Amino acid sequence: MKAPRLIMVFLVWLKIASLQAQAPHERLYELRTYYASEGKFDALLNRFKTHTLKLFKKHQMKVEGFWVPVDNTEGKLVYLLSFPNKAAKEAYSKAFVEDQEWKKVVAETTKEGEIVAKIESVDLKMTDFSPYDWKNIGNRVFELRVYKATPNNLGNLLDRFKSHTIELLEKHGIHNLIYWTPIEGSQGADDMLYYFVAHKDKASGLASFKEFDSDPAWKKVKAETEAKAGGLLTVYLKSEYLLPTDFSPIK
Incomplete structure (x- = not known):
């Protein structure tokens, strides 16, 4: 193999390696x-x-x-x-x-x-505050939660998660995995939040969120952030409990 071709192959390999190592x-x-x-x-x-x-x-x-x-x-x-x-x-x-x-x-x-x-x-x-605890540990259920923010309140919703909600979720045994918003220019970029959390099982997840909703600290945060924004921060929340397939890289 001639030297120029060797250099080209090396550069391609280097590019692939850099992409694979991307944060x-x-x-x-x-x-x-x-x-x-x-x-x-x-x-x-x-x-x-x-x-x-x-x-x-x-x-x-x-x-x-x-x-x-x-x-x-x-x-x-x-x-x-x-x-x-x-x-x-x-x-x-x-x-x-x-x-x-x-x-x-x-x-x-x-x-x-x-x-x-x-x-x-x-x-x-990924949001700037998102964790990335993407480990394959098995024996758990995943929950995908999707929020639609009220007009002009996605920033306030994200700030509430960053400053308060994530910590309170962990307090009640709800394990944060990853948080996203849609990319710029796509549908939902101005008002949608997607995230995964994990639980022992669905029953545990439902019980944990019931405790979370009743927590005086959460009620205080919710009231204060809504007063600051002039109303509710969300239009709706969709939640779905998911089990990994046998061929999923993460369990």
């Missing part, structure tokens, strides 16, 4: 939700486990986790990918969908009908 707070996260076609949930899971994960790795699409709802009445699969940045996400994803091996997998797995009914996706960035 979690600098990465772009994509939260994806798949709804299986009726009767096709097992087929969808099997396609991810047997084929898709290998192709994600081939195309440098880092898998952070895979989950199914504790009460999975909709045939839902939730998973999280991360990328160095938006440009990398677009390039890696394009290479993935154009991969002949992937096209072959799709053809083979949809011979008896489409296995995906609907896909939802949101691109996220």
